[in-house]
Amino acid sequence: MTAAIEVENLRCEFRVHTGLMSAEKRVVAVDDVTFSVPAGSVLGIVGESGCGKSTLARLILGLLKPTGGGVLVDGKRLFDLDRKARARLIQPVFQDPFASLNPRRRIKDIVALPLAAQGTFSRAEIERRVGNILERVGLSAAMGERMPAQLSGGQRQRAAIARALVLEPRIVICDEPTSALDVSVQAQILNLLADLRRDLGLTYLFISHNLAVVEHVASEVAVMYLGRFVERNETDALFRTPRHPYTQALLQSVLTPEPGKGVPDIGLGDVMPDPSNIPPGCRFNPRCRIAVERCRHETPAPMVRQPRGMVECHLA
Amino acid sequence: MSALLEVEELQVSFGGRTAAVRGASFRVEKGETHCLVGESGCGKSVTALAVMSLLARGGQRSAKRMRFAGTDLMSLSDREMVRLRGNRIAMIFQEPMTSLNPAFTIGSQMAEVMTRHKGGTRAAALDRAAELMGRVGITAPGMRLGQFPHQLSGGLRQRVMIAMALMCDPELLIADEPTTALDVTVQAQILRLLAGLKRELGLSILLITHDLGIVARVADHVSVMYAGEVVERAPTAELFRAPQHPYTRGLLSCVPVPGRVQRDRPLGSIPGVVPAIGPGFAGCAFRSRCAHADETCTRTIPRRRAANAHDYLCRLEPDWAELQPA
Numbered sequence: 198m199t200a201a202i203e204v205e206n207l208r209c210e211f212r213v214h215t216g217l218m219s220a221e222k223r224v225v226a227v228d229d230v231t232f233s234v235p236a237g238s239v240l241g242i243v244g245e246s247g248c249g250k251s252t253l254a255r256l257i258l259g260l261l262k263p264t265g266g267g268v269l270v271d272g273k274r275l276f277d278l279d280r281k282a283r284a285r286l287i288q289p290v291f292q293d294p295f296a297s298l299n300p301r302r303r304i305k306d307i308v309a310l311p312l313a314a315q316g317t318f319s320r321a322e323i324e325r326r327v328g329n330i331l332e333r334v335g336l337s338a339a340m341g342e343r344m345p346a347q348l349s350g351g352q353r354q355r356a357a358i359a360r361a362l363v364l365e366p367r368i369v370i371c372d373e374p375t376s377a378l379d380v381s382v383q384a385q386i387l388n389l390l391a392d393l394r395r396d397l398g399l400t401y402l403f404i405s406h407n408l409a410v411v412e413h414v415a416s417e418v419a420v421m422y423l424g425r426f427v428e429r430n431e432t433d434a435l436f437r438t439p440r441h442p443y444t445q446a447l448l449q450s451v452l453t454p455e456p457g458k459g460v461p462d463i464g465l466g467d468v469m470p471d472p473s474n475i476p477p478g479c480r481f482n483p484r485c486r487i488a489v490e491r492c493r494h495e496t497p498a499p500m501v502r503q504p505r506g507m508v509e510c511h512l513a
Numbered sequence: 514m515s516a517l518l519e520v521e522e523l524q525v526s527f528g529g530r531t532a533a534v535r536g537a538s539f540r541v542e543k544g545e546t547h548c549l550v551g552e553s554g555c556g557k558s559v560t561a562l563a564v565m566s567l568l569a570r571g572g573q574r575s576a577k578r579m580r581f582a583g584t585d586l587m588s589l590s591d592r593e594m595v596r597l598r599g600n601r602i603a604m605i606f607q608e609p610m611t612s613l614n615p616a617f618t619i620g621s622q623m624a625e626v627m628t629r630h631k632g633g634t635r636a637a638a639l640d641r642a643a644e645l646m647g648r649v650g651i652t653a654p655g656m657r658l659g660q661f662p663h664q665l666s667g668g669l670r671q672r673v674m675i676a677m678a679l680m681c682d683p684e685l686l687i688a689d690e691p692t693t694a695l696d697v698t699v700q701a702q703i704l705r706l707l708a709g710l711k712r713e714l715g716l717s718i719l720l721i722t723h724d725l726g727i728v729a730r731v732a733d734h735v736s737v738m739y740a741g742e743v744v745e746r747a748p749t750a751e752l753f754r755a756p757q758h759p760y761t762r763g764l765l766s767c768v769p770v771p772g773r774v775q776r777d778r779p780l781g782s783i784p785g786v787v788p789a790i791g792p793g794f795a796g797c798a799f800r801s802r803c804a805h806a807d808e809t810c811t812r813t814i815p816r817r818r819a820a821n822a823h824d825y826l827c828r829l830e831p832d833w834a835e836l837q838p839a
Contacts, residue, residue: 245696246667349786350553379552379723384767384782391779406697413769413776432776450701452726453770456750460704460730469666 200269201236201400202257202287202368207266209252213473224473226252228424229266234417236367239394239401241415241432243408243447247472249424250404254372257402259283271367281315288361292373294353298345298360305331305341308359315364330359334389351382355389362393372404387414408451412436417505420444423470423480428513430506440502440513443481479511487512516540517685517717518564521578525556525563525741528571532792533559535741541685541734546711546718548728548749551738552764554787557721560738561687564719565604566594582684600630603678607690609670613662619673620658626680638680645676649706668699675706679714686710689721704731725768729753734822737761740790740798747823755832757817757825760799797827805829 209227226249234240242250255261257268259275268275270286278286288311291297298307305327312323331341334355345353354374361369371390375383391414394401405411411418412432419429420441428441439445446463465484476483482492489512497509518541525534534556541547549557563574564586579586581602589597598604606612614622623645624638639658646654649672662670671691678686688707692700708731710716722728728735728749735752737745737760745758756762766781785802797814800806809828818824819831 245698351786380725380767381552381764381783382786384780385784388779388782408697409769413780446698450697452697452701452704452724452730454725454729454753454765454768456729456753458730460701460708462705463698463701465698465702469668 199236200233201271202402203233203269204257205231205267205269207231207253207256207268208264209249209256209261210264222473225424225475226472227256227263228475230424230426231266232419232426232429234368234400234402236400237394237398238416239403239414241411241418242402242404242421243406243411243418244421245406245470247470248421249472250421251372253421254289254370254402254404258287258289258370284311284314284366285364286366287368287370288364288366290354290357290361290369290371290374293377294350294357295345295377297357298353300345302344303341304336304343304345304348304356307345308341308356308363311360311364326363327359330363331356333393334359334362349382350378351385354378354382354386358386358389358393362397362399365397366399368400368402370402370404373406374403375410376405376407383410390414408447409453420447423472423475425480425509426507427481427510428508430502430508434506440508441481441510442485442487442512446484446486479509481510515543516580517543517582518719519578519580520560520564521576523560523563523574523576523579525559525568525572525574526792527569527573529573530791532790532794533572533741534563534574535790535794537736537738537741537743539734539736539743539746541717541719543684543717544711544715545733546708546720546731548732548735549719549721549738550723550725550728550735552723552787554740555738556741557738558689561604561689561719561721565598565602565687566591567598596630599626599678600681601683602685602687603681603683604687604689605671605674605678605691607693609667609674609694610662612674613670615662618659618661619665623658623673623677623680626677630681641680642676645679646673648679649673649676649710650702651676667695668702671695671699671703672706675703675710679710682714683716685717685719687719687721690723691720692727693722693724700727707731725765737764740787742798742826744799744827745823745825747819747825751820751823755819755823757819757823757829757831757833758799758827759803759805759829761825763802805833 207227207230211224213222213224244250256263309323309327312318336355375386403414415432418432418435419426422443428444439448446465449461449463464486478494479492479497482488491511497511499507499509501507521538522536523534526532537560551557562568576587620639623642624635627638627641643654651657651672692703711718732749735747735749736743739760745761756765763783769780783802788801790798796811800810814826816824816826
């Protein structure tokens, strides 16, 4: 399988001033992340808030400049391309469809904007493509005439998906696309995304904190912790035999609708991860149940476990 | 069992135009967790606010009966309600940052609850605050009392809110989406904490959530709300084993269950959206999205009994599973 997207040693640092007298702090939001996604598949990225998953999305979209490393899309170096070329290859769908749609424009104008911005499409061509894509995502022509505020959350997210797909990109970055939606609507949107991927041969990067959703949509899953992928594997393998203690805790914390099981004790403790103060050794060791002395001073190297599996843990 | 909170045929409207709650009835028994579950706009939060007499301006409530520990809540004056709130009935909300005052330390906000309702010295109130912070799993409470809300993580802030809610030994805790803003790992810790408090302090909890996973794991009884009505009520195990209302069944089919995922098959979903309901709406509010609706659904819908303490609002007889969509 050819890779639709290849990310190599991607790194992103921020400098933050915490106060007048205190020294400048360095926050490593994305720390040397390497992966590739085969064309037509879905890589799910999971992790807690602040783990760097959205920063990673912004880097790959070209919205942030990396400190180091690169991204290849279709074999082209993404950071060498101009904005228009980038927009034809890769498009985002964000969490809150209300915040990401201009409230003062009609839906069909919002969806047409990426085409108009290219400057190469005739008005008739734009109209034809917008009409097609609105129909494809399940919005009627009448919906296209409305303003975002007149649509429900699910319809707005359909409009955001239409805008992402109108340029026929190869890759779509979905950053928490259903987190703001009700479950009944979430299911509609997930089903739509699955249909579109199959029919249009799209590749998704699917970022979510909801493991059940990721298990449903992803072919491969990466678990991110403090800026690094600490485990990556094919979805079934990862959910069946999670190797990293952090992955195990994440999976345990999912509350499946099974009455009588109670709330699990995941034993992660109260120490919240702080990207400006990454602990020496294994970055997960302060919250790890099974950490030993070695974990506190020796950084674990990525270990390849299965053909496509990887884990960073001394004890896995 | 005796009911700590009884709500019968609660109606809430705003400006006479929007009917937010349309005859909701439920009971919270002593020492149990009762979940109000439903999607956004179903009226679950408004129901809680109506119980607390905290409706936004223009909100009007009426009820056939609304009693807390034998007291008629509808007849209480504002002043009497103030004495009850934060004291015998405590609340926690979704986003702890907006419920805490950013300009005051944790300690002074916690102490105020105690001195306001129970009197006593500030020092005694601070001691109680420190003790409760330990109880909810906050390490180094002495240091935390002197800190401001922004210095704490989301999980810690929610623990502070819970500790604050416990200051006056409430009998009922109303928790509105208490873990929705938190990471799954922190959510599990907070829900474990609430379950422990219920067990050890005999606290009754009215938990409002949209998450069926949470319902399954913490509730004793469940009321499913749709468009301002309680469409199904049942003990938790019973609801998940034999859901009766088409909406409940639809909702359950929408939830992907880890380990039981069939990736090549679409998830269940409920077509359409929640209709706008004005005053004078008659019949079943779910009928426009229901595969089983017929012309009788525009008339008054019977409340049917499926089992002990399990009833639902639908024209269909119990255990209609074999029925094919109309």
